[in-house]
Amino acid sequence: MITVRDLDVHYGDLQVLWDVSLDVRDDDSVVVIVGPNGAGKTTLLKTLSGVLTPTDGEIRLFDTPTSTLSASDIVRRGFVHVPEKRNLFGDLSVYENLRMGSYTQRDDFEATRQEVVEMFPVLEERRDQKASTLSGGEQQMLAIGRGLMAKPKVLALDEPSGALAPQLAERVFQKIDTISDDVTVILVEQHVDQALGLADRAYLLENGRIATEGTGRELLESEHVRESYLSG
Numbered sequence: 744m745i746t747v748r749d750l751d752v753h754y755g756d757l758q759v760l761w762d763v764s765l766d767v768r769d770d771d772s773v774v775v776i777v778g779p780n781g782a783g784k785t786t787l788l789k790t791l792s793g794v795l796t797p798t799d800g801e802i803r804l805f806d807t808p809t810s811t812l813s814a815s816d817i818v819r820r821g822f823v824h825v826p827e828k829r830n831l832f833g834d835l836s837v838y839e840n841l842r843m844g845s846y847t848q849r850d851d852f853e854a855t856r857q858e859v860v861e862m863f864p865v866l867e868e869r870r871d872q873k874a875s876t877l878s879g880g881e882q883q884m885l886a887i888g889r890g891l892m893a894k895p896k897v898l899a900l901d902e903p904s905g906a907l908a909p910q911l912a913e914r915v916f917q918k919i920d921t922i923s924d925d926v927t928v929i930l931v932e933q934h935v936d937q938a939l940g941l942a943d944r945a946y947l948l949e950n951g952r953i954a955t956e957g958t959g960r961e962l963l964e965s966e967h968v969r970e971s972y973l974s975g
């Protein structure tokens with residue numbers, strides 16, 4: 744689905760990603776990217792979604808080099824990125840935010856919305872409430888729901904459990920597990936333990952480079968991951 748080869752990304756003169764290669768395969772349900780603050784995880788997702796342009800290397804999305812695609816082409820082809828900061832339209836209602844998410848899939852709006860509110864019933868209960876007045880957990884559900892409205896083949900989630908209480912984070916992980924039955928999920932997380940538990944493939948990004956890769960289980964069992972990222 745996605746192949747990334749030897750990717751370099753800079754912000755101006757500052758290089759943030761070096762030689763990053765990774766694969767998301769058709770039969771992967773969840774591909775996890777973990778790593779410490781500032782490692783370049785968000786930068787990697789922004790580059791995959793066409794928001795940032797790499798200085799070297801190649802990304803192929805369903806066999807097409809993304810250098811030939813605009814950010815909205817990338818969404819249309821089925822890669823949807825739910826950003827770290829959620830980017831909800833705070834003054835718009837839940838319903839209207841879902842509508843914005845379906846801009847590439849207008850015709851299927853109501854049928855898709857029904858599927859999304861079935862997964863996240865709170866988005867029906869709060870249908871007319873302004874997004875800015877939702878709780879943090881509800882906003883996260885809305886951000887994911889809005890991503891699903893574009894009917895992605897690959898859904899990239901940047902720290903969906905970020906800033907949520909442990910119980911809520913656990914619920915988000917359960918939802919991701921369900922979503923991944925139908926949609927391939929790329930999950931960037933700081934909750935290393937839970938994220939790796941869901942992962943078919945996983946990558947550890949450190950200082951802008953892939954430090955370790957393998958199955959979720961391999962990373963969970965790796966001494967380096969255990970010592971640096973897991974407590975006990």
Ligand SMILES: Nc1ncnc2c1ncn2[C@@H]1O[C@H](COP(=O)(O)OP(=O)(O)OP(=O)(O)O)[C@@H](O)[C@H]1O
Pocket residue numbers: 754757759778779780781782783784785786787827
């Ligand atoms: N717009 C920008 N301009 C310059 N430097 C940036 C910009 N955005 C990010 N960086 C730098 O790039 C590096 C990687 O940042 P990035 O946000 O990708 O890390 P991250 O792994 O997502 O971290 P976190 O876990 O804190 O979200 C950091 O050193 C950051 O300061």
Ligand SMILES: [Mg+2]
Pocket residue numbers: 784785786827901
């Ligand atoms: Mg980040």
